[in-house]
Amino acid sequence: MAVNSMYESLLTLPLFKGLSYTRLSEIVGNTRLAFLKYLPGETILTAGDPCTHIKFVIKGDVRLTIANSNDRFRVAQTIKSPAVISPDYLFGRHTVYPGTAKAIDTVSIMQIEKADLIRLLQTDEVFTFNYLNMLSTNAQKAVDGVIALTSGSLEERIAFWIIALTQLGSEEIVLSARQRDLYTMFNVQRSSFMATLDSLKERGIIDYGINEIRVISRRALRSVLLKTPD
DSSP states (O other), rough: OHHHHHHHHTTGGGGGGGHHHHHHHHHHHHHHHEEEOOOOOOOOOOTTTBOOEEEEEESEEEEEEOOOOOOSSEEEEESSSSEEEEGGGGSSSSBBBEEEEEEESSEEEEEEEEEHHHHHHHOOOHHHHHHHHHHHHHHHHHHHHHHHHHHOOHHHHHHHHHHSSOTTOOEEEEEOOOOHHHHTTTTOOOHHHHHHHHHHHHHHEEHHHHHHHEOOOOHHHHHHHHSOOO
16 A cells, blocks of 8 residues: 555544644654555454554455354444544453454554554644544443433434444444344333334334344434434
């Protein structure tokens, strides 16, 4: 991947928002970077792997799948470059990846080790602000979700469940689970659950089959939860 093309891709990422081309060049020149390439179908990381680096997808598409321990519930999403894979798991109590990521096509990854990222956060105010803003956004998402789960409508609760397990900007989101397991989890009657799915489908937000819910627009689904889009 050409250097200029890589820089242009990185500058579109939220973590590099507001940086000049010159400043980004300085960061790349003064930071230890690792560049990795994965062929279609190769595993980039596995659920439970220690999160020791921040991984930037600078070329290609990645399929990230998060599942529960018995694999009865799975949420898969496509992360298109440029993007970052699960950047909010680098710090905190549990610093392991929540899902398994595989390359859809040929994928180029640029990764920065945690210690080098800390130095970058200490020396660049713009990057630090962007990183804190990302962490705060995710924290606020959790609060919105708790409120939806306790007092919101069924469609708000479904929206939170999917939004909480997917990244901003992800596409081709598929929730795989038996319908019976889902309406049991949400503690509602099947008729109420199906009526809610039908309502979301009629509005062009989702489509669904016997064992999966496919999100047509994550932005529209998030607007169900927040009443305003991303």
